[in-house]
Amino acid sequence: xxxxxxxxxxxxxxxxxxxxxxxxxxxxxxxxxxxxxxxxxxxxxxxxxxxxxxxxxxxxxxxxxxxxxxxxxxxxxxxxxxxxxxxxxxxxxxxxxxxxxxxxxxxxxxxxxxxxxxxxxxxxxxxxxxxxxxxxxxxxxxxxxxxxxxxxxxxxxxxxxxxxxxxxxxxxxxxxxxxxxxxxxxxxxxxxxxxxxxxxxxxxxxxxxxxxxxxxxxxxxxxxxxxxxxxxxxxxxxxxxxxxxxxxxxxxxxxxxxxxxxxxxxxxxxxxxxxxxxxxxxxxxxxxxxxxxxxxxxxxxxxxxxxxxxxxxxxxxxxxxxxxxxxxxxxxxxxxxxxxxxxxxxxxxxxxxxxxxxxxxxxxxxxxxxxxxxxx
Amino acid sequence: xxxxxxxxxxxxxxxxxxxxxxxxxxxxxxxxxxxxxxxxxxxxxxxxxxxxxxxxxxxxxxxxxxxxxxxxxxxxxxxxxxxxxxxxxxxxxxxxxxxxxxxxxxxxxxxxxxxxxxxxxxxxxxxxxxxxxxxxxxxxxxxxxxxxxxxxxxxxxxxxxxxxxxxxxxxxxxxxxxxxxxxxxxxxxxxxxxxxxxxxxxxxxxxxxxxxxxxxxxxxxxxxxxxxxxxxxxxxxxxxxxxxx
Numbered sequence: 298x299x300x301x302x303x304x305x306x307x308x309x310x311x312x313x314x315x316x317x318x319x320x321x322x323x324x325x326x327x328x329x330x331x332x333x334x335x336x337x338x339x340x341x342x343x344x345x346x347x348x349x350x351x352x353x354x355x356x357x358x359x360x361x362x363x364x365x366x367x368x369x370x371x372x373x374x375x376x377x378x379x380x381x382x383x384x385x386x387x388x389x390x391x392x393x394x395x396x397x398x399x400x401x402x403x404x405x406x407x408x409x410x411x412x413x414x415x416x417x418x419x420x421x422x423x424x425x426x427x428x429x430x431x432x433x434x435x436x437x438x439x440x441x442x443x444x445x446x447x448x449x450x451x452x453x454x455x456x457x458x459x460x461x462x463x464x465x466x467x468x469x470x471x472x473x474x475x476x477x478x479x480x481x482x483x484x485x486x487x488x489x490x491x492x493x494x495x496x497x498x499x500x501x502x503x504x505x506x507x508x509x510x511x512x513x514x515x516x517x518x519x520x521x522x523x524x525x526x527x528x529x530x531x532x533x534x535x536x537x538x539x540x541x542x543x544x545x546x547x548x549x550x551x552x553x554x555x556x557x558x559x560x561x562x563x564x565x566x567x568x569x570x571x572x573x574x575x576x577x578x579x580x581x582x583x584x585x586x587x588x589x590x591x592x593x594x595x596x597x598x599x600x601x602x603x604x605x606x607x608x609x610x611x612x613x614x615x616x617x618x619x620x621x622x623x624x625x626x627x628x629x630x631x632x633x634x635x636x637x638x639x640x641x642x643x644x645x646x647x648x649x650x651x652x653x654x655x656x657x658x659x660x661x662x663x664x665x666x667x668x669x670x671x672x673x
Numbered sequence: 674x675x676x677x678x679x680x681x682x683x684x685x686x687x688x689x690x691x692x693x694x695x696x697x698x699x700x701x702x703x704x705x706x707x708x709x710x711x712x713x714x715x716x717x718x719x720x721x722x723x724x725x726x727x728x729x730x731x732x733x734x735x736x737x738x739x740x741x742x743x744x745x746x747x748x749x750x751x752x753x754x755x756x757x758x759x760x761x762x763x764x765x766x767x768x769x770x771x772x773x774x775x776x777x778x779x780x781x782x783x784x785x786x787x788x789x790x791x792x793x794x795x796x797x798x799x800x801x802x803x804x805x806x807x808x809x810x811x812x813x814x815x816x817x818x819x820x821x822x823x824x825x826x827x828x829x830x831x832x833x834x835x836x837x838x839x840x841x842x843x844x845x846x847x848x849x850x851x852x853x854x855x856x857x858x859x860x861x862x863x864x865x866x867x868x869x870x871x872x873x874x875x876x877x878x879x880x881x882x883x884x885x886x887x888x889x890x891x892x893x894x895x896x897x898x899x900x901x902x903x904x905x906x907x908x909x910x911x912x913x914x915x916x917x918x
Contacts, residue, residue: 339783410820438813525839527802529810
């Protein structure tokens with residue numbers, strides 16, 4: 298069976314214009330969550346968001362495309378026969394707002410298949426790609442599907458692109474659902490009041506290990522295991538017993554052929570909403586019983602980047618495995634019941650070879666990935 | 674590798690229902706009429722009423738496909754037994770009409786009237802969540818958007834899920850509502866020519882009810898009972914035409 302490795306990454310977040318600076322910002326407990334001046338927030342539950350100022354111009358097109366350009370310009374030598382999967386929940390939805398403000402008109406980028414086409418053209422890829430949408434689990438599912446395409450010999454390399462931006466469309470929606478925090482988000486904290494949204498995205502080049510070696514590509518991480526499952530309980534609220542996430546994690550363990558004690562750290566979804574974080578605590582307790590594995594969430598630093606989150610987390614995960622360190626959780630101070638031995642505001646060293654990364658989203662979707670440190 | 678097609682469900686401008694209830698399948702472009710609960714489900718089901726139009730036709734298609742396969746039993750409806758059935762949908766326009774309707778609620782009063790009910794359906798995978806709840810399936814559910822609208826990628830992904838034993842049964846298909854009118858002339862160049870929903874229930878194991886076997890050859894071509902298949906509507910046409918009555 299083919300092994301799939303992460304051959305290249307690119308990241309843009311509110312705390313860093315590339316992977317290294319983003320990772321360093323996480324280690325320094327920096328937060329990009331500030332007062333949101335992109336649109337009027339006076340009628341919303343929150344005035345905070347983690348914005349990337351560089352994507353706001355030019356303003357006569359979707360800021361999502363500006364973010365896309367920043368992410369893909371960091372990529373080098375993508376094979377032209379590479380398959381392409383994008384993951385975004387709302388992509389260019391800000392076109393509705395820009396059209397209303399007469400900055401630009403509604404255009405083809407509202408139709409989601411034009412996002413992978415745009416990237417394919419920019420990178421001169423033969424494959425026009427597809428977009429995967431499974432709410433906030435989209436990027437993790439895209440990485441899993443890309444991995445399976447390589448394992449099943451449908452492709453030798455797959456470029457995963459994942460991103461989303463803070464739009465009034467999405468901001469107002471989460472506000473109406475009472476999911477936004479009036480203060481910068483505090484994942485897993487007993488006083489948490491909801492999420493903060495953020496701009497951000499990542500690109501990840503997955504490659505058949507043999508091909509990566511043949512092309513002398515340096516890599517340190519492989520995709521060891523994966524699982525996807527649904528809660529089948531509610532379309533906006535997670536199942537409180539974490540049933541879907543439990544299945545996803547167990548399937549990831551099964552495909553990786555490892556036991557829980559081989560996991561060194563967990564990069565949780567950790568949105569900071571009351572329901573999501575308690576669901577995750579229940580799922581992790583149920584899955585790992587008395588095994589203590591340190592976990593964290595990046596959402597206190599860069600907000601919830603929706604379709605970007607899982608990709609950013611995996612890209613940063615490659616550095617976490619390389620440097621043997623789990624960044625602390627920004628915004629966290631007093632643990633929610635059950636999170637005492639899971640989350641810390643401090644950076645935590647870890648030396649085991651596997652990192653678990655999980656995401657969950659609307660429609661009760663859950664995905665889990667096991668990354669493995671390898672020596673190349 | 675062969676896979677069995679055990680169920681077909683669809684909602685098109687002309688008709689709706691299970692594949693086994695029809696003698697032919699010849700969908701034509703056109704406007705899909707609103708669909709009400711009684712046309713889909715025998716018993717009252719509150720969530721159906723609050724779904725957006727895109728979700729209603731998607732939900733109906735998946736349910737009809739599952740029912741057609743003989744998998745929606747009274748026991749499933751009444752007991753707390755779940756399955757690992759996966760659901761995949763390929764959609765070109767996603768739920769853009771719902772997105773537009775939601776945006777209308779935030780245009781005035783600085784978003785004060787934002788509708789949480791509409792926002793909940795402003796994702797193309799929302800109805801997959803509804804279907805997974807109703808069908809009690811904890812398998813993977815996701816939507817794909819691609820340039821081509823023939824649905825073949827969804828079929829390939831269904832095969833991959835079955836081959837890797839992630840699920841025993843996959844419901845996969847297409848869902849697109851009437852092309853969103855607010856997009857105006859952007860639609861002129863659209864290749865999308867299927868309005869409605871069309872889903873197949875697929876498994877590696879033979880089910881009680883089945884239409885026949887489909888396979889993918891080494892070059893990525895699909896064959897149903899030796900006939901080359903280019904799109905999911907093609908597949909439905911052949912399955913329904915050739916079914917044993």
